[in-house]
Every structure is written in structure tokens, then in C-alpha cells.
Amino acid sequence: MSRRTRTDDISPEPPRGRGPGMRVRTLELHGFKSFAAHTRLEFDDGVAAVVGPNGSGKSNLVEAIRWVLGEQSYSLLRGKRTEDVIWSGGSKRSPAGMAEVSITLDNSDHALPLPYSEVTITRRAYRSGENEYLINRGRVRLRDVLGLTSSLGQGYCVVGQGTIDAALSLTPEGRRGMFEEAADITQHYARRDEALRKLSEMEANATRVADLLAEMRPRLRSLERQARQARQRERDEAQLRELLTSYYSRAVRESEQELGRAREALRTSEEQLDTLRESAEAAASRERGLAESASRLEGEIATLERERAQLSAKEAEASTLCRHAEDRLAELRREASSGEARLAAARETLERQRDELREAVAAAEEVARGLEAAERELEWAESELAAR
Numbered sequence: 218m219s220r221r222t223r224t225d226d227i228s229p230e231p232p233r234g235r236g237p238g239m240r241v242r243t244l245e246l247h248g249f250k251s252f253a254a255h256t257r258l259e260f261d262d263g264v265a266a267v268v269g270p271n272g273s274g275k276s277n278l279v280e281a282i283r284w285v286l287g288e289q290s291y292s293l294l295r296g297k298r299t300e301d302v303i304w305s306g307g308s309k310r311s312p313a314g315m316a317e318v319s320i321t322l323d324n325s326d327h328a329l330p331l332p333y334s335e336v337t338i339t340r341r342a343y344r345s346g347e348n349e350y351l352i353n354r355g356r357v358r359l360r361d362v363l364g365l366t367s368s369l370g371q372g373y374c375v376v377g378q379g380t381i382d383a384a385l386s387l388t389p390e391g392r393r394g395m396f397e398e399a400a401d402i403t404q405h406y407a408r409r410d411e412a413l414r415k416l417s418e419m420e421a422n423a424t425r426v427a428d429l430l431a432e433m434r435p436r437l438r439s440l441e442r443q444a445r446q447a448r449q450r451e452r453d454e455a456q457l458r459e460l461l462t463s464y465y466s467r468a469v470r471e472s473e474q475e476l477g478r479a480r481e482a483l484r485t486s487e488e489q490l491d492t493l494r495e496s497a498e499a500a501a502s503r504e505r506g507l508a509e510s511a512s513r514l515e516g517e518i519a520t521l522e523r524e525r526a527q528l529s530a531k532e533a534e535a536s537t538l539c540r541h542a543e544d545r546l547a548e549l550r551r552e553a554s555s556g557e558a559r560l561a562a563a564r565e566t567l568e569r570q571r572d573e574l575r576e577a578v579a580a581a582e583e584v585a586r587g588l589e590a591a592e593r594e595l596e597w598a599e600s601e602l603a604a605r
Contacts, residue, residue: 240323241265241282242335248313249284250277253304285318285340287350287362299346317341329365338362504602511598518591525588528581535574542570 241260246252251274258267258278267275280294284302291297306312319339322329329336331352339351340362350357352365433440546567 241320242323243319243321244278244281245317245319246278246281247317248304249281249316249318250274250302250304252277252281253307253310253313281318282320285320285338286366287340287359289359299342299348300344302342303344315341315343331365336365338365507598507601511595511602514591514595514598518588518595521584521588521591525581525584528577528584531577532581535570535577538570539574542567 240262243260244258245256247255267278269275276295280302284294288294291299291301294302296302303316304310304313317339319337321335321337323334324331324336325334333353337351337353339349339354341349341351348359350359350362352361
């Protein structure tokens with residue numbers, strides 16, 4: 218919630234015959250002392266007066282201007298620490314976490330050394346004690362704010378509540394301090410103190426340098442010798458780096474050559490491996506062919522075995538028949554006396570059976586020879602498979 222205060226024009230022109238002036242355009246407060254809500258005051262040309270009853274916050278406005286312009290003395294702000302300038306809470310509003318005051322100055326005459334027609338100075342304070350300073354929303358240091366406002370010289374003066382009564386009751390030394398502050402001499406004192414402090418630091422540094430020189434002179438020869446040794450070491454290290462670079466370059470070239478030879482050997486080995494793979498595939502193909510031949514020969518051998526068994530059975534049958542024929546021949550011989558006709562028939566039967574017996578024997582021999590040839594072929598195939 219914003220609150221605007223109307224200003225009364227008391228004097229249409231600022232006082233003449235003084236240094237560069239400072240015209241306040243706006244003052245914004247948020248969380249500063251009694252201003253819990255956001256409050257904005259606009260100041261027109263001329264003299265502005267803020268009128269109100271006791272306790273309405275008129276003094277807080279003056280203290281807000283002091284505070285935003287870099288005041289560090291909390292006694293002048295009627296407080297003891299940072300938390301005293303932050304809204305402490307009320308019956309309807311909780312305490313604020315920070316206080317913020319922004320003041321906008323008219324810089325159309327460039328009294329402030331900034332290239333802006335308006336300059337806004339902002340100060341924020343947190344309950345942790347931290348303070349932030351901003352100029353046109355850019356974060357700056359306290360000394361930047363003090364340096365900016367000090368360039369105004371006698372352009373402004375803040376007179377707080379009871380200041381006139383205090384000035385009348387001051388001692389001559391106190392009045393002198395007030396007049397010096399009003400005449401803007403205090404900034405020169407501050408600059409003098411800063412210069413004296415820097416001069417004292419420079420004298421202390423010069424004394425320290427002289428002590429160091431007095432301490433270092435006896436060690437000068439040793440330091441020169443160490444410097445020569447260091448330079449020699451640098452040259453040796455540079456030479457060592459060159460030698461190492463040459464050595465590692467040669468080692469890299471040799472390694473690259475060895476790598477090339479290894480790659481060539483690998484390529485040759487891969488070609489040989491491909492050849493061996495082809496030979497292995499051909500051998501496997503021949504092995505499969507031999508296995509098929511062996512299987513076929515085993516089938517043929519089994520067939521021949523069956524035929525031999527059949528022939529053996531026939532041979533046994535023929536032998537039986539021959540024995541029967543011989544027995545019959547003997548019987549016929551015994552019965553020869555019974556008649557020539559029966560003898561002739563018996564002889565013919567015997568001859569026919571003998572022919573059949575000879576044919577059977579010849580066939581059995583032929584089968585045996587085929588079986589022997591098949592066995593020899595099987596043995597050769599098995600030896601070829603074993604050699605593979």
C-alpha cells in the first residue's frame with residue numbers, strides 16, 4: 218500500500234549564492250521504523266514541508282534521508298543497532314525482515330558525477346546486521362555513496378529534531394565542529410586523515426623495505442651464487458628437455474616402424490589363416506565324402522555279408538544234398554542189381570547235383586573275393602580318416 222503526501226510550496230526558488238544544489242524528487246520507504254507498508258513521497262519544485270501530529274513519523278522521514286545517504290551513527294537515528302531501524306511489528310502486522318529506503322535526486326545540472334539526469338540511492342538493512350547499497354539499482358559500496366554525496370559540497374544540510382537547541386547550548390569547540398560540518402570542512406578532514414593514514418602505511422612499508430635490504434645484503438653473494446646455479450639449472454633442464462624430446466621422438470618413430478612391421482606380419486598371418494581355413498574346409502569336405510563312402514561301403518559289406526550267409530546256407534544245403542546223393546548212390550549201388558534203368562537215373566541225378574554243387578561253390582568263392590575287396594577298401598578309408 219502506497220501513501221502519497223502533498224507538499225506545500227513555501228519558496229519558489231532555492232537560496233542563491235550557494236554551491237551546487239541537491240533537489241530531492243522522491244523518497245520511498247518500506248519497513249523503515251514506523252513505515253511498515255511501502256510509502257512514496259514526491260517533492261515538487263520549491264520548499265516542501267511535511268506536517269503532522271506528534272508520533273506521525275515526521276522525524277523518521279528525516280532519519281530515513283540521513284540513513285539512505287550513508288549515516289553510520291545510530292545515535293543520530295535514535296537507535297543502537299541495525300534492528301532498531303526495521304519495523305518491529307504491531308497488532309495487525311508482523312515484524313519486517315528488512316528495511317529499505319530509496320531517494321531519487323535531480324541531477325539535471327550534473328552536480329553528481331554520474332551521466333544520469335536522475336540518481337536513485339537505495340539502502341537496505343537486514344536483521345542479521347548486513348547492509349546493502351545501490352545506485353540506480355546497481356550494487357555499490359558505502360564509500361561509493363559517501364563519495365557521491367560528498368561531491369555536493371555545501372549543497373545540502375540535514376537538521377534533525379532538537380539540533381537548533383543543541384547548537385545554542387554547545388561549547389565553543391562543539392559549535393566549531395557544527396560549523397565545520399555545515400561548511401563541509403569535515404570531508405577535507407576525512408581526506409586529510411586518509412592521506413595521513415596512507416602516508417603512515419608508506420613510511421612503515423619503507424622502513425620494512427629498508428630492514429629487508431639490510432637483512433638481504435649479507436646474503437647477496439649467496440643469492441647471486443644461487444641465482445647462477447638456478448640459471449645453470451634452467452639451461453641444463455632446457456638441454457635435458459631437448460634431449461628427452463629427441464629421444465622420445467626417435468623412440469616414437471621406431472615404435473611406429475615396429476608397429477608397421479607388426480601390422481604387415483599380422484596381415485600376412487591373417488592371409489595364411491584364411492588359406493588354412495580354406496584347406497581345413499576342403500579337408501572337412503573330403504572327410505565328409507570319405508565318411509559317405511565309408512557308410513556306403515559298410516552298406517555294401519552288410520549286403521555282401523547277407524549274400525555270403527545265404528550262399529553259406531545254400532552251400533550247407535548243397536552239402537546235405539550231396540551227402541544225401543551219396544547215400545542215395547550207395548543205396549542205388551546196393552540196388553544196382555535191381556536194374557540198370559534205376560542206376561542210370563541215379564547217375565544222372567548225381568551228376569546234376571554235382572554240377573549245382575560246383576556252381577554253388579564257385580558263387581561262394583566269388584562272394585568271398587568281393588567281401589575281401591570291400592574289407593580292404595573299408596580299411597583304406599578308415600586309415601585315411603585316422604590320418605586326417
